[in-house]
Amino acid sequence: MITAHVVNAQNKHLYENEFDEFLRRRHDFFVHQKRWRPPSPDGRELDQFDTDAATYLLGMEDGRVVTSARLIPTSEPHMVSEVFPHMCEKSGVPRRPDWAEWTRTFVVPDKRSTGLRGTLTQLCCAVMEYALDEGLSAVGGVQETYFMPHHGALKWHAEPMGMAREENGEWYIVAYIEVNEAALASVRKILGIEHSLLVRRGKQLPFVESRTNKRYASA
Amino acid sequence: MIDSDVFDFVERCRKHATAGTLLSDLLDSVKNLGFEHLILSGVPLGGQKLAPMVELNGWPKGWFERYVEAEHAAVDGVCIYSAKTLKPFLWSEVPAKWSGTEASRRVADEATEFGICSGFAVPMLSVHHWQSVLSFASSQRSCRLSPRQQVQLVTMAVYAGMTIQALSDHGEDSEGPLTDREREVLLWAAAGKTSSETSQILGLTERTVKWHASRARAAFGVATTTQAVVEAVRRRLIHP
Numbered sequence: 001m002i003t004a005h006v007v008n009a010q011n012k013h014l015y016e017n018e019f020d021e022f023l024r025r026r027h028d029f030f031v032h033q034k035r036w037r038p039p040s041p042d043g044r045e046l047d048q049f050d051t052d053a054a055t056y057l058l059g060m061e062d063g064r065v066v067t068s069a070r071l072i073p074t075s076e077p078h079m080v081s082e083v084f085p086h087m088c089e090k091s092g093v094p095r096r097p098d099w100a101e102w103t104r105t106f107v108v109p110d111k112r113s114t115g116l117r118g119t120l121t122q123l124c125c126a127v128m129e130y131a132l133d134e135g136l137s138a139v140g141g142v143q144e145t146y147f148m149p150h151h152g153a154l155k156w157h158a159e160p161m162g163m164a165r166e167e168n169g170e171w172y173i174v175a176y177i178e179v180n181e182a183a184l185a186s187v188r189k190i191l192g193i194e195h196s197l198l199v200r201r202g203k204q205l206p207f208v209e210s211r212t213n214k215r216y217a218s219a
Numbered sequence: 220m221i222d223s224d225v226f227d228f229v230e231r232c233r234k235h236a237t238a239g240t241l242l243s244d245l246l247d248s249v250k251n252l253g254f255e256h257l258i259l260s261g262v263p264l265g266g267q268k269l270a271p272m273v274e275l276n277g278w279p280k281g282w283f284e285r286y287v288e289a290e291h292a293a294v295d296g297v298c299i300y301s302a303k304t305l306k307p308f309l310w311s312e313v314p315a316k317w318s319g320t321e322a323s324r325r326v327a328d329e330a331t332e333f334g335i336c337s338g339f340a341v342p343m344l345s346v347h348h349w350q351s352v353l354s355f356a357s358s359q360r361s362c363r364l365s366p367r368q369q370v371q372l373v374t375m376a377v378y379a380g381m382t383i384q385a386l387s388d389h390g391e392d393s394e395g396p397l398t399d400r401e402r403e404v405l406l407w408a409a410a411g412k413t414s415s416e417t418s419q420i421l422g423l424t425e426r427t428v429k430w431h432a433s434r435a436r437a438a439f440g441v442a443t444t445t446q447a448v449v450e451a452v453r454r455r456l457i458h459p
Contacts, residue, residue, distance in 0.1 A: 149384040152381030153387075164374040173377065
């Protein structure tokens with residue numbers, strides 16, 4: 001089972017090695033396997049959305065980064081607003097601080113399994129837990145249509161912003177998953193856990209700026 | 220068909236509580252795009268039986284029975300190609316290597332007797348099988364889909380696929396089809412060990428090793444331990 005470390009601009013200095021490992025795994029996956037991005041000479045993959053607005057969940061197991069997620073408030077420039085706005089013909093590009101764009105998820109090859117209790121589901125559970133903790137309403141963004149049934153298997157609801165479509169030979173859809181207690185309960189039930197997967201070290205940053213957030217009310 | 224019909228279908232997906240109502244809604248919706256029949260199923264591999272993998276059966280009466288009885292899945296080019304690609308495709312786009320065989324042509328010929336002449340297939344992730352495919356069938360000689368219609372069809376297929384996953388029960392036994400012992404026994408079989416050698420390695424009786432192997436074969440519905448090893452590797456349950 002993974003633990004998911006919450007890494008943001010305030011506590012990144014505590015995760016220098018892990019973050020570097022994360023960027024190398026990203027390079028393995030998004031450059032060499034998916035071929036979505038050109039190779040980088042230093043073997044690390046970074047894009048224009050790796051800014052201080054991003055929060056990362058680094059899924060650690062046995063001292064390794066085995067999976068990840070990057071969350072960006074949709075009120076900031078994000079992949080859908082900058083690259084795929086044309087895929088939101090139904091509802092328009094969401095621009096809400098409590099809607100997070102979820103990108104840069106990979107699972108290292110030896111942790112990929114088709115079973116439903118694997119690393120991917122554990123990461124999904126951590127994302128949902130974090131989103132609930134931070135008072136978010138939805139997480140999502142541009143996704144490969146092929147993997148959408150995984151959300152169904154977790155009994156998650158995902159609202160499409162537009163039609164699925166083919167871009168550079170692959171099919172994608174922009175959709176946002178509803179964040180609520182039921183969504184966390186169902187994924188925890190599948191994993192057979194009741195405990196938190198999140199680890200928060202150092203100074204924490206609230207994801208949503210305007211604070212009615214109970215987590216930070218007393219801070 | 221207009222886009223809002225597609226989004227209406229997506230909205231209704233939330234409310235479908237059974238596969239039956241989802242199937243009739245989907246059949247009704249894709250009729251507007253020229254498709255009369257459909258099937259959503261796990262893609263059978265290496266001699267797996269099709270019937271237990273079917274999740275939505277909207278094939279014409281008689282055709283499904285014929286297809287299963289004759290074990291068409293093993294030779295049908297559309298079915299074979301469904302295991303090999305992640306991308307939606309027209310049946311007519313299946314490479315000749317699989318669609319051009321005599322057996323595959325015979326399946327296609329037989330299908331026309333049931334009003335199935337052309338189609339469009341959408342492969343998707345499955346948590347139980349290698350992958351799933353939602354295949355739409357038309358009685359038109361060749362189905363013509365505008366780019367917009369393709370987009371509409373894929374969007375509905377994806378939401379149908381999500382819904383059917385949400386409806387299936389991944390209860391307590393969702394860990395996987397194999398126990399740790401069964402996986403261990405298959406791993407040693409993959410390394411070329413006999414039951415007797417495996418029994419010594421694991422400190423079990425040979426009879427127990429054979430029993431675990433037979434349980435693994437049963438879990439996949441295959442006849443030999445070699446097939447079970449192949450299946451376990453394909454599903455990434457063991458990493459020899």
